[in-house]
Amino acid sequence: MQSNISYATPANLIPQDAGQKHKLDEEETPSKAQQPEPNAEPTGSDLEKRLFEQRKVLIFGEINDKVAKAVTGKLLALAGASDKPIDVYINSPGGHVESGDTIHDMIRFVDAAAPVNLIGTGWVASAGALIYVAGHKKRRFCLPNTRFLLHQPMGGVRGPATDIDIEAREIIKMKERLNQLFAKETGQTFERIVKDTDRNYWMNAKEAIEYGLVSKVIKSITEV
Known part of the structure; x- marks a missing residue:
């Protein structure tokens, strides 16, 4: 049996091609033009290092096990190093429920x-919203043009009819668990969440505040 339970992802991601690395000959000396400037824009690992030192974690793109592993490692490392706040920035179309649960x-x-x-x-x-409500409500912020989407999980399975029936029951249990979670974290009734998540339920920043999902819309990094 092949099984996959996830939130439906509204858009596909387009991977970027990896660039080729060039290795200098041991006797070759880089010219002045090739040497990086002291204040050059950071890229790749340099940018990651700077963000990590500033205790900032980015969750961008589809939520999967690779993203969950990377974010988990950063959170554990940062929490172990200091009790200072950690800022998690999230921009995601959703993904696997289990990976969202992990984060x-x-x-x-x-x-x-x-x-x-x-x-x-x-x-x-979707699963991005599941991650978002992990934060204490007073520490859930968003930028002015952020949009939020709540909906029910979806799954796909191939195999014997009995296994398909088992999978369907698991999705129903998962749906109820997630609806209970969003009801608790937003202050909405369970019945309201069930109704809203029966189909795609979109909210802008202002509507998300009224719904109880967001505590404050911020326009400056100094407001965090």
Whole structure:
């Protein structure tokens, strides 16, 4: 049996081609033009290092096990190094529920040691919203043009009819669990969440505040 339970992803990601590395000959000396300028724009690992030193974690793109592993490692390392707040920036179309659960649980796991701020930007959809509500409500922020999407999980399975039936029941249980979670974290009734997530439920930043999903819309990094 092949099984895959996830939130439906509203858009596909387009991977970027990796660039080729060039290795200098041992006796070759780079010219002045080839030498990086002291204040050159950071790229790749340099940018990651700077963000890590500033205790900032980015969750961008589809939520999967690779993203979950990377984010989990950063959260544990940052929480172990200091009790200063960690800023998590999220822009995601959604992805695998289990990977979203992993990041959601890890944010709550480290929050007692190092408070975690959640900052939504772009769109926070589906499994991305699941991660977003891991933060304490007073520390859930978003930028002015952020959009949010709530909906029910979807799954696909191939195999014997009995296995398909088992999978369907698991999705129903997962749907109820997630609806209970969003009801608790937004202050909406369970019945309201069930109704809203029966189809795609979109909110802009202002609507997300009224819904109880976001505490504050911020326009400056100094507001975090």
